[in-house]
Structures are given as structure tokens and as C-alpha cells.
Amino acid sequence: MTVDRAKLAVLIVAYRNPGDVDRCLKSLAQSSWKDFEVFVCENGGREVFERLQTVVAGSGGALHQIADNADALDKPAGRLVEVVKCRFRGLGNVVRLGLAADNLGYGGGVNAWLERLLGGPGWDAVLVLNPDTEVDGDCLSELMAKAAEGFGMIGGTLVFDDAPDKVINYGLHWSRLTGRVVAVGRNSPAGSAPSVELLANIDAVSGACVLVTRAFVEEVGLMAEDYFLYIEDLDWGRRRGKHRIGFAAKAVIRHIGGTAIGSAVDPGKRSHLSVYLSARNGILYARRFAGWRWVCHFAVGLLFAARYLLNGSPRAAKVALAGLLDGVKGKTGPPDVALGLQDHGS
Structure with missing residues (x-):
């Protein structure tokens, strides 16, 4: 059976970092925007998938597992070989944990759920979110409000987890001359208003936290998968066509960065x-x-x-x-x- 989806689908790609996923989910549970559900793709194999369930749906975890599997998305299909259905503790929002058939990379992990969502009714937007992030309480509301203004790809204020008063970026700029990718607004004081000129330089929103509308996905297509990791967010922005990039200044996201590839250790x-x-x-x-x-x-x-x-x-x-x-x-x-x-x- 296929049912109407929540207006916002949050997609999280994990790779052997269940603690990060649990932390991210706990921040989502505090959101003022209530009409959302979450889809996690674990790329790290079955052993880690079982560990993920223990962490997020065990004692002290953000979720509790439920037996209901009436929805078509509750069943394995496509590149997801197992699906575990959960809910937030004390909330009705559904969270599905999916085990990827192989390490699909970042774009592939996003698409493993997104390609299944495309066939169903109800949802208006998807939020691609790194597991090593935490969203502020009004983040989802601010992003969705910006989407309602007619923007197709929306980002917020991405800040350092250990220095939340400093901006990581407002978005990404690609230099056609040198090929370097520049983090727009890096190290700016959080809470400051970026200039119109600065925002005009944004070519794409960082894949750490990027919201795209259903119309964007249907017309632009899925994330590019062949990069495996890095640049797929810039590629998505490059292909956006008529869809405008929006910036929600009050949507604050704290990001550790590098936890799945080792950089966060040092x-x-x-x-x-x-x-x-x-x-x-x-x-x-x-x-x-x-x-x-x-x-x-x-x-x-x-x-x-x-x-x-x-x-x-x-x-x-x-x-x-x-x-x-x-x-x-x-x-x-x-x-x-x-x-x-x-x-x-x-």
C-alpha cells in the first residue's frame, strides 16, 4: 500500500557513524516544523546496520522500532536490501532505516530513497542532511518557508559545531578560471546578514544541508552518483536550470564534518x-x-x-x-x- 507522504522528507546517508545519526535525529525531533519523516541509508554494511539500530532505537536512542509495515516504503526494494521502521520517541514522525546493497556513495545513498519517493504522492520537498549535523529548532520551518517563496534549492547558515559563532559557508561558488570551489562567507560571524552581492556568487548549496523542492527533483533529476563523494552538490546546483537558489538566514545548522572519512579525528x-x-x-x-x-x-x-x-x-x-x-x-x-x-x- 502507498500512502501520502509528509510534506518534507529528510534524507540522511550514513557510513559507519551511528552516534552521529542519533545526534542528528535528536535535533530533528526538536523541530518546530512537524510535518516530516526521515529516511536513512546506511552504506557501511549489515554489521554496522545492526549497530545503527541498537544505537538509535535502543535505550537512550532517539527512536523506537515499530512492527507496522503496511506502507510500500517499509519493504526492501531497489538498492535497499532491508528496511527497519521506527518512530521518534514521544512523536508520531516515522523514521525508516535502510541498508544499502553496497556502498553507494553519497549521491547513490540519497538516490536509493529518492528514486522510491518519486513514484509516490504527498511530499513537497526533500532535505538532504549529513549525519554529523544538528539543526536548530526553527531550521526546517525556515527552509520550508523559503521554498514557499518559489526557490527550488535552499540552504541555511552552516556553522562550525565547535565554533557556532563562525560560518562554514552560505553556499558554494565554483571558479571557471581555476576550478577551485570556494565556501561563500566562510568564517563570517554567525548572525550577520550576508550581502546581496555575496549571495549572488552562490552556484550551489552545500550537500551537508540542502533542501530541494519536488519540482526541482522532477525537472533537474537525481543527484549525480559517479562522483561517489564530493562535488555532487555542486553538480546538482549547476544543473538547476530555471530553479533559483534561496538562502534562509535563520535556518542554522551545526556541522562537525569529516566523521565518516577520518578528518574529524584531527x-x-x-x-x-x-x-x-x-x-x-x-x-x-x-x-x-x-x-x-x-x-x-x-x-x-x-x-x-x-x-x-x-x-x-x-x-x-x-x-x-x-x-x-x-x-x-x-x-x-x-x-x-x-x-x-x-x-x-x-
Whole structure:
């Protein structure tokens, strides 16, 4: 049976970080916007999926498991091999935990639920949310209000978890000249009003917290999956066509960042996985959207690889170079096992 959905579907892609998911869910439970349901995709395998259930639906967790599976979305289908249905403690909002058939990457994890939602009635928007975030009480309400003004892709004020008075970004800007992705408004004081000129530079909303309307998804399409991780948010914004980007200043999101790839252990260091994918995907994106300028972007990437070497990180420099070359070759998806990117740090 298919039933009407809540107006807002919140999509969370997890990878072996159940504590983050529980923390994020607990913040969602405090939302002033009540008409939402949550869909979690665990990319980390069955053992971690069982651990996720224990953490979020066990003693002290945000949820409790329920046996009702009358809705079509309660059953495994597509790329989700198991679905566990839950509700928030003390609330009626449904949360579905889905186990991915494989590590689908970020875009694939989003799409595993989104492609199923597209066939059903009722929902007006989806909020893609990193598990290592917490939303303020009025965040969902502010984002939905902005969507009601006719914007198709909406972001809020993303702040550092350990320094909530500083902005991570208001959105992302891509330089056609250098290929670098700039965090618009980074380190601005939280609560300050960004200028119209600053907001006009935004090309996409960070995938850490981005709301898109149903019309956006139906007309623009799903998230790109072949990047695996990083740049898929910029790609989505690039393809937005007539859909305008909106900014909800009072929608505040605290973000740790890097918990699934190791960077959060030492924020001063980038994981090798992050270095590789950033380099590779920057070239993939440039080859799609920058025409011949991708050659210039490759040259800039070489300079950044050299900087790792000069800073005493030869391994990071080697990984960055491998990423650049794989981007030229058009390699997509997860990195080759031979690259040995299971270790983190630089």
C-alpha cells in the first residue's frame, strides 16, 4: 500500500557513524516544523546496520522500532536490501532505516530513497542532511518557508559545531578560471546578514544541508552518483536550470564534518580519501562543465599537489596526483583498492 507522504522528507546517508545519526535525529525531533519523516541509508554494511539500530532505537536512542509495515516504503526494494521502521520517541514522525546493497556513495545513498519517493504522492520537498549535523529548532520551518517563496534549492547558515559563532559557508561558488570551489562567507560571524552581492556568487548549496523542492527533483533529476563523494552538490546546483537558489538566514545548522572519512579525528589534517576524491572529482566536473578550461584546472591542481609536498606530506601529494590523473582518465565511483585510501590523515 502507498500512502501520502509528509510534506518534507529528510534524507540522511550514513557510513559507519551511528552516534552521529542519533545526534542528528535528536535535533530533528526538536523541530518546530512537524510535518516530516526521515529516511536513512546506511552504506557501511549489515554489521554496522545492526549497530545503527541498537544505537538509535535502543535505550537512550532517539527512536523506537515499530512492527507496522503496511506502507510500500517499509519493504526492501531497489538498492535497499532491508528496511527497519521506527518512530521518534514521544512523536508520531516515522523514521525508516535502510541498508544499502553496497556502498553507494553519497549521491547513490540519497538516490536509493529518492528514486522510491518519486513514484509516490504527498511530499513537497526533500532535505538532504549529513549525519554529523544538528539543526536548530526553527531550521526546517525556515527552509520550508523559503521554498514557499518559489526557490527550488535552499540552504541555511552552516556553522562550525565547535565554533557556532563562525560560518562554514552560505553556499558554494565554483571558479571557471581555476576550478577551485570556494565556501561563500566562510568564517563570517554567525548572525550577520550576508550581502546581496555575496549571495549572488552562490552556484550551489552545500550537500551537508540542502533542501530541494519536488519540482526541482522532477525537472533537474537525481543527484549525480559517479562522483561517489564530493562535488555532487555542486553538480546538482549547476544543473538547476530555471530553479533559483534561496538562502534562509535563520535556518542554522551545526556541522562537525569529516566523521565518516577520518578528518574529524584531527580537523587540521585532510584524509587521503578526501584529497583523492577532491582532486579527481574537480577534474571530472571541469571536463563536463568547463570545456577546454579543464586543462587550466588540472594545472592548478598540480600546484596544490606540489603544496602538499612542500608542506611535508609526500603521501598526500602522491594521492592528489593520482586523483588528478584519474580525473583525466574519466574514472568514477569509489577509488581503486590499490590506492590504499583506507588510512586517513596527510
